Amino acid sequence: DIQMAQSPSSLSASVGDRVTITCRASQSINNYLNWYQQKPGKAPKLLIYAASNLQSGVPSRFGGSGSGTDFTLTISNLQPEDLATYYCQQSHTFPLTFGGGTKVEIK
């Protein structure tokens, strides 16, 4: 199985801050990497697909980058509604696997 390691597991930032979350795959997955946002008590929502493509309707303050084994989700200008847990997921190889999640809190 391809293991997906996210860091940090949690972070606290202020409104307006730039936040960076990293995801590392245990082997190369090219750009087969998606990011999801899960707000408390809600189902996950697709944010970024194929490493760097913004899903329709997602605010432009969200961005993704990376290829191979190392990927980054960036939230520029953090907003109160960005309080959530963020998950990366690889679609390169079965079984599909998710990272452990990064909980973003607002100071």
Add this chain to the structure above:
Amino acid sequence: QITLKESGPTLVKPTQTLTLTCTFSGFSLSASGAGVGWIRQPPGKALEWLGIIYWDDDTRYSPSLRSRVTITRDTSKSQVVVTMTNMDPVDTATYYCAHSVKMPTVRVFDYWGQGHLVTVSS
């Protein structure tokens, strides 16, 4: 508009078999490229992929659960069913079904059901 909704028991006893139904609308599982996956999330923990069924009836499963999980579809009813045998308290989780599509070459879960909490307890 694509919607999905999970239904089934909220409480099952250890060793019993769980059957959950995902009823969807806004797409056809007969359409080339479409899929419906199942993902679960134990309370306070991360997401875990269980399996997926595709438009051509191909199915893939998590190896760790392969012996216990079966996913089938009823295209006429727009439903996908997951069964999990020999349930254990560690299987207590919110179970999600999700629509899957390639965008454009990377498979994603772009629409999710609201989730269905299943508790395993005697």
